[in-house]
Amino acid sequence: xxxxxxxxxxxxxxNSERAVHxxxxxxxxxxxxxxxxxxxxxxxxxxxxxxxxxxxxxxxxLSKMHGQKIIYREKLKNDSIxxxxxxxxxxxxxxxxxxxxxxxxxRLNKIANLTEGQNENKKYxxxxxxxxxxxx
Numbered sequence: 736x737x738x739x740x741x742x743x744x745x746x747x748x749x750n751s752e753r754a755v756h757x758x759x760x761x762x763x764x765x766x767x768x769x770x771x772x773x774x775x776x777x778x779x780x781x782x783x784x785x786x787x788x789x790x791x792x793x794x795x796x797l798s799k800m801h802g803q804k805i806i807y808r809e810k811l812k813n814d815s816i817x818x819x820x821x822x823x824x825x826x827x828x829x830x831x832x833x834x835x836x837x838x839x840x841x842r843l844n845k846i847a848n849l850t851e852g853q854n855e856n857k858k859y860x861x862x863x864x865x866x867x868x869x870x871x
Contacts, residue, residue, distance in 0.1 A: 758835050759805070763788055764796055771806060771825035778811070778820050797823060805831065829866060836862045 755765040766786045771777060777785065783793045800806045801823075808821040840862050847859040 758831065761796075763792055764800060764805070767793065767796055767800065768805060768825050768831075771823055772828070776822055776824035778822055780820075782823065797821075804834075829864070832864055836864055 752765050752769055755768055756762050759765050767782060770782055770785045779793060783790050801808055806823050806825050808823045810819050811822050813819045840860055843860040844858055
């Protein structure tokens with residue numbers, strides 16, 4: 736029974752990772768993003784252990800993902816000597832989807848406007864995301 740539950744959870748994680756990977760275009764970034772969602776935030780050392788990615792890869796991607804506003808960070812107060820570590824959290828999946836939808840709309844509209852020539856401001860493609868109400 737325990738083995739079956741572990742396999743089904745692993746399958747869900749892999750499917751989620753695949754879907755996020757399609758948005759972020761990086762397997763390592765998707766692993767970090769999903770890890771931060773599942774843990775509701777973590778320090779870089781925890782992310783390294785939890786994702787099993789190389790430390791330099793994690794640190795580089797955390798910086799890149801923060802710059803792209805895929806994740807955000809806050810500085811933790813540390814009583815010991817040394818640098819204060821950051822605590823990283825993932826942006827909400829809806830926020831990520833809305834941003835990626837806007838990017839996709841822009842790319843599709845550039846293609847649609849190829850035949851229109853000078854009129855590049857016309858919008859032919861609009862993608863609408865409907866938020867599901869959890870009450871129903």
